[in-house]
Amino acid sequence: xxxxxxxxxxxxxxxxxxxxxxxxxxxxxxxxxxxxxxxxxxxxxxxxxxxxxxxxxxxxxxxxxxxxxxxxxxxxxxxxxxxxxxxxxxxxxxxxxxxxxxxxxxxxxxxxxxxxxxxxxxxxxxxxxxxxxxxxxxxxxxxxxxxxxxxxxxxxxxxxxxxxxxxxxxxxxxxxxxxxxxxxxxxxxxxxxxxxxxxxxxxxxxxxxxxxxxxxxxxxxxxxxxxxxxxxxxxxxxxxxxxxxxxxxxxxxx
Amino acid sequence: xxxxxxxxxxxxxxxxxxxxxxxxxxxxxxxxxxxxxxxxxxxxxxxxxxxxxxxxxxxxxxxxxxxxxxxxxxxxxxxxxxxxxxxxxxxxxxxxxxxxxxxxxxxxxx
Numbered sequence: 001x002x003x004x005x006x007x008x009x010x011x012x013x014x015x016x017x018x019x020x021x022x023x024x025x026x027x028x029x030x031x032x033x034x035x036x037x038x039x040x041x042x043x044x045x046x047x048x049x050x051x052x053x054x055x056x057x058x059x060x061x062x063x064x065x066x067x068x069x070x071x072x073x074x075x076x077x078x079x080x081x082x083x084x085x086x087x088x089x090x091x092x093x094x095x096x097x098x099x100x101x102x103x104x105x106x107x108x109x110x111x112x113x114x115x116x117x118x119x120x121x122x123x124x125x126x127x128x129x130x131x132x133x134x135x136x137x138x139x140x141x142x143x144x145x146x147x148x149x150x151x152x153x154x155x156x157x158x159x160x161x162x163x164x165x166x167x168x169x170x171x172x173x174x175x176x177x178x179x180x181x182x183x184x185x186x187x188x189x190x191x192x193x194x195x196x197x198x199x200x201x202x203x204x205x206x207x208x209x210x211x212x213x214x215x216x217x218x219x220x221x222x223x224x225x226x227x228x229x230x231x232x233x234x235x236x237x238x239x240x241x242x243x244x245x246x247x248x249x250x251x252x253x254x
Numbered sequence: 255x256x257x258x259x260x261x262x263x264x265x266x267x268x269x270x271x272x273x274x275x276x277x278x279x280x281x282x283x284x285x286x287x288x289x290x291x292x293x294x295x296x297x298x299x300x301x302x303x304x305x306x307x308x309x310x311x312x313x314x315x316x317x318x319x320x321x322x323x324x325x326x327x328x329x330x331x332x333x334x335x336x337x338x339x340x341x342x343x344x345x346x347x348x349x350x351x352x353x354x355x356x357x358x359x360x361x362x363x364x
Contacts, residue, residue: 030271030272030355030356030358031356032354032355033265034352035351035354036350036351036352037257038350039275039351156282156349179329181280185331214332214339215330215332215339216329217331217332217339217340217342219340
């Protein structure tokens with residue numbers, strides 16, 4: 001949708017702009033201009049640019065979001081070990097400070113670009129765009145974007161990805177989807193990570209986590225994994241392969 | 255603020271007197287925090303001193319099963335009629351610039 005032809009005016013938001021007419025004079029004689037601009041327009045514009053860039057090179061981009069320490073980097077390491085020969089993988093790492101995660105990824109022989117956000121608590125489309133300048137996308141099939149560990153702000157910023165994954169590690173508790181609905185409702189897949197801890201932390205009820213997710217009107221699949229023991233990795237890799245196949249098929253049609 | 259400035263420029267305004275923003279409960283933005291940040295963001299721009307009006311949009315869903323519409327809460331978007339979770343969001347995730355009031359009077363020098 002765009003901001004010029006009015007196609008972003010739906011029956012749901014129409015009432016916001018019809019009252020008072022398109023160009024009305026206010027009591028003070030000032031001119032009022034009705035607009036319907038998404039305030040994240042600049043970010044979304046760059047995100048769309050990133051997406052086109054990915055599509056042109058037949059690259060599937062995946063945004064990983066979660067709390068700090070829920071196992072995003074460990075998941076990527078296990079994924080690289082499993083699929084390193086099948087797909088050409090690159091990783092964009094977002095953290096406030098350090099190159100630690102990028103170095104972990106590089107130790108597996110995979111290209112990793114570290115974005116140090118300073119005090120910013122999320123990645124935005126502009127940061128990812130800058131990182132893409134350091135990657136020759138023709139050399140890759142999948143780009144994982146590991147967002148800053150945070151269950152709040154990353155949800156509001158489109159990066160140009162084809163899918164969002166939210167990780168929820170067992171020690172965090174099963175009610176996170178109810179506490180952070182804005183993030184979890186954007187997820188195309190929810191991964192219950194560190195699932196090897198379920199027998200110990202038995203107050204985490206996976207079915208309850210899934211119910212909280214369904215309460216957000218989300219049909220996203222829920223997969224239990226442990227990067228440590230390998231549990232659930234087959235389900236995750238199956239989901240990932242299907243995503244890549246689907247993304248590549250849709251690129252071929254654009 | 256750059257969107258407001260560009261609208262003011264396109265309409266040959268000398269000053270922005272008010273800005274209306276539409277905000278949904280699922281937008282990820284809080285009304286009070288936006289109001290706190292606004293004086294800082296608008297300082298020194300053409301909208302310096304302009305009033306910020308926030309219009310909160312309701313959280314509404316439509317059920318894909320019974321096809322009725324109902325109110326919802328941010329962490330409970332299930333149908334208010336039949337209780338099914340397969341609903342579509344009709345409104346409530348907006349973060350929109352809705353209206354800008356402009357002063358076009360030419361400043362006179364005494």
